[in-house]
Amino acid sequence: MNPIISVRGLEKRLRVGKHHRGKLGLLRNLVTREYNVIPAVDGISFDVGAGELVGYLGPNGAGKSTTLKILTGLLVPTAGEVRVNGQVPWKERVSYVATIGAVFGQRTTLWWDLPVIESLDLLQHIYRIPPDRFRRNLDRFRELLELDPFLHTPVRSLSLGQRMRADLCAALMHDPPLLFLDEPTIGLDVVAKERIRSFIRRVNEERGTTVILTTHDLSDVEKLCGRVIIIDHGKLLYDGGLPDLQRRFGGKRELVVDFAEEYQEIVVEGAEVLGREGLRATYGFERDRLSASDLIGRLSAKYRILDLSVREPDVEDTIRRIYKERLLDA
Amino acid sequence: MRLFWELCKISFQRQLAYRASNLAGLVTNLFFGVLRAAILLALYDNREVIAGLTQRDAVTYTGLTQAMIAYLHLFGVNNGLMNAVYSGEVATDLLKPMNLFPFWLAKEFGGSVVNLLLRGTTIMAAYALVFPITLPDNPLQGVAFAVSLLLAWQVSFAFRFLVNLSAFWVLNAQGIGRLAFTVSWFLCGFLFPLRFFTFVVPAIFLNYAPALYFLGQPDPLGLPAFAPFLAPFVGAGIFLAAMRFWQYGIRHYQSTGS
Numbered sequence: 212m213n214p215i216i217s218v219r220g221l222e223k224r225l226r227v228g229k230h231h232r233g234k235l236g237l238l239r240n241l242v243t244r245e246y247n248v249i250p251a252v253d254g255i256s257f258d259v260g261a262g263e264l265v266g267y268l269g270p271n272g273a274g275k276s277t278t279l280k281i282l283t284g285l286l287v288p289t290a291g292e293v294r295v296n297g298q299v300p301w302k303e304r305v306s307y308v309a310t311i312g313a314v315f316g317q318r319t320t321l322w323w324d325l326p327v328i329e330s331l332d333l334l335q336h337i338y339r340i341p342p343d344r345f346r347r348n349l350d351r352f353r354e355l356l357e358l359d360p361f362l363h364t365p366v367r368s369l370s371l372g373q374r375m376r377a378d379l380c381a382a383l384m385h386d387p388p389l390l391f392l393d394e395p396t397i398g399l400d401v402v403a404k405e406r407i408r409s410f411i412r413r414v415n416e417e418r419g420t421t422v423i424l425t426t427h428d429l430s431d432v433e434k435l436c437g438r439v440i441i442i443d444h445g446k447l448l449y450d451g452g453l454p455d456l457q458r459r460f461g462g463k464r465e466l467v468v469d470f471a472e473e474y475q476e477i478v479v480e481g482a483e484v485l486g487r488e489g490l491r492a493t494y495g496f497e498r499d500r501l502s503a504s505d506l507i508g509r510l511s512a513k514y515r516i517l518d519l520s521v522r523e524p525d526v527e528d529t530i531r532r533i534y535k536e537r538l539l540d541a
Numbered sequence: 542m543r544l545f546w547e548l549c550k551i552s553f554q555r556q557l558a559y560r561a562s563n564l565a566g567l568v569t570n571l572f573f574g575v576l577r578a579a580i581l582l583a584l585y586d587n588r589e590v591i592a593g594l595t596q597r598d599a600v601t602y603t604g605l606t607q608a609m610i611a612y613l614h615l616f617g618v619n620n621g622l623m624n625a626v627y628s629g630e631v632a633t634d635l636l637k638p639m640n641l642f643p644f645w646l647a648k649e650f651g652g653s654v655v656n657l658l659l660r661g662t663t664i665m666a667a668y669a670l671v672f673p674i675t676l677p678d679n680p681l682q683g684v685a686f687a688v689s690l691l692l693a694w695q696v697s698f699a700f701r702f703l704v705n706l707s708a709f710w711v712l713n714a715q716g717i718g719r720l721a722f723t724v725s726w727f728l729c730g731f732l733f734p735l736r737f738f739t740f741v742v743p744a745i746f747l748n749y750a751p752a753l754y755f756l757g758q759p760d761p762l763g764l765p766a767f768a769p770f771l772a773p774f775v776g777a778g779i780f781l782a783a784m785r786f787w788q789y790g791i792r793h794y795q796s797t798g799s
């Protein structure tokens with residue numbers, strides 16, 4: 212398979228002005244220019260095949276947005292190679308950006324004081340979209356994204372969720388084979404998120420659009436991404452499937468038990484007591500060592516039990532542990 | 542090209558829609574115009590001609606330069622590009638397959654045309670009512686005036702674009718903008734029809750040259766009559782400089798953290 216995106220040894224160092232505090236500091240700020248250099252992206256390599264839907268994850272400040280800015284031709288990297296669709300993003304900006312769609316969740320690509328439909332009309336001229344294709348796409352997206360209620364509203368007056376939908380539509384009007392999304396669900400309610408997710412999935416499935424998206428909402432990832440790339444401090448930590456990540460780093464399964472009476476000793480073999488509160492106790496156990504029914508059997512043989520429930524480890528936990536305990540650090 | 546006209550149209554409509562601000566601007570320009578005319582007349586102190594300009598010419602000159610303020614954006618070097626660079630919003634333009642220079646040009650041109658039509662002509666009409674003014678006495682002069690007016694805009698735009706690009710290097714580009722404004726304002730012969738400074742290219746092409754055509758005055762520096770029509774070359778020169786700056790700026794652009 213020929214990758215549509217190929218990134219090799221990507222680095223971006225950013226300069227951040229150093230400010231000194233206090234009265235003397237003011238003076239120093241005035242006469243000297245000092246910088247801290249931050250390796251926002253620090254030697255990242257990966258390939259993405261056509262039609263993939265990849266989640267690009269990492270804690271705040273990991274370098275996700277910086278990577279996407281490079282991939283969309285906004286920033287020139289300090290070192291490394293990038294080829295997207297046969298082009299180097301920052302070399303031929305104008306011809307390159309015609310082949311991609313991008314939504315940076317915090318900002319809009321639409322014109323602030325134009326109605327949505329007029330912004331889209333302008334985009335038609337900018338991307339030179341043939342009228343019939345424009346019509347067809349507009350009709351399709353109007354339906355999928357439910358744009359009609361605010362098609363004639365100025366972008367400035369749109370709610371966040373409406374604006375995001377309008378932006379997604381704008382990013383796709385020219386049928387780009389590639390879509391970059393930086394936090395497309397930021398600040399949206401559950402329903403709005405779901406709508407955006409199912410839209411992204413459809414675009415990926417129906418049009419074969421390759422999608423890279425960053426997000427802090429792991430349900431986005433669970434529901435959408437066949438593959439995740441995790442970075443931190445500008446370095447690649449993990450690149451692979453979500454199930455595999457779960458298997459390798461997923462926490463234990465948990466069994467929550469409500470005892471009928473107070474017991475001094477509640478130890479059972481093969482499980483670990485994770486917590487205890489009044490009559491309730493939580494056991495952790497590993498799937499490949501002990502089945503839930505075995506554990507329940509062992510417990511009920513020793514104690515009187517009122518109620519129990521099994522909790523599967525979720526992706527959220529896994530990722531949180533990976534970020535916090537730096538499980539993936541090489 | 543189609544895009545260019547669409548953008549012009551939008552900026553034209555938008556400027557038209559700013560009724561209150563158009564009116565306020567008009568009143569301000571008129572007020573200071575009359576003030577300047579009064580000061581000049583006092584300077585003339587009953588002499589008929591100073592430095593080749595009659596009283597009537599001088600008054601007309603103040604009217605013309607006032608009328609061009611909004612059109613040439615003389616008081617606003619900041620055209621929004623510096624803010625866009627500072628806030629990172631320029632990214633949204635960079636994500637679109639278009640060249641930014643014609644894009645920003647179109648974004649402003651429509652508005653400038655409104656300013657010329659609404660403010661410029663109203664100011665001149667008001668002057669004509671209050672003062673005796675000099676009018677071009679042959680059509681050729683009028684045509685030369687119109688052409689040099691258009692060229693003046695082009696120089697003004699290229700200059701402002703260039704100044705705005707400073708935002709790529711300094712955080713407080715507005716300071717640079719204000720400095721540039723002061724300098725150009727002084728040099729372009731705005732204050733008085735001074736002949737000392739106006740030789741400073743490109744300021745001469747802003748409102749000094751068009752005004753001379755309007756008044757039918759020879760160039761006091763003895764520059765040949767076609768000199769003001771060199772504006773496109775000067776404009777192109779500034780434009781090329783701006784392009785270089787632009788490319789350099791983009792290469793080093795860091796955008797913003799979020």
Ligand SMILES: Nc1ncnc2c1ncn2[C@@H]1O[C@H](COP(=O)(O)OP(=O)(O)OP(=O)(O)O)[C@@H](O)[C@H]1O
Nearest residue numbers: 225251270271272273274275276277795796797798
């Ligand atoms: N324009 C900039 N100037 C200076 N430093 C920057 C700039 N943009 C980002 N950085 C720094 O680079 C690092 C990576 O930032 P980036 O925006 O890529 O993180 P992120 O993974 O997108 O984080 P978040 O999840 O918070 O959006 C951070 O340490 C940030 O402070």
Ligand SMILES: [Mg+2]
Nearest residue numbers: 275276277799
């Ligand atoms: Mg980010």
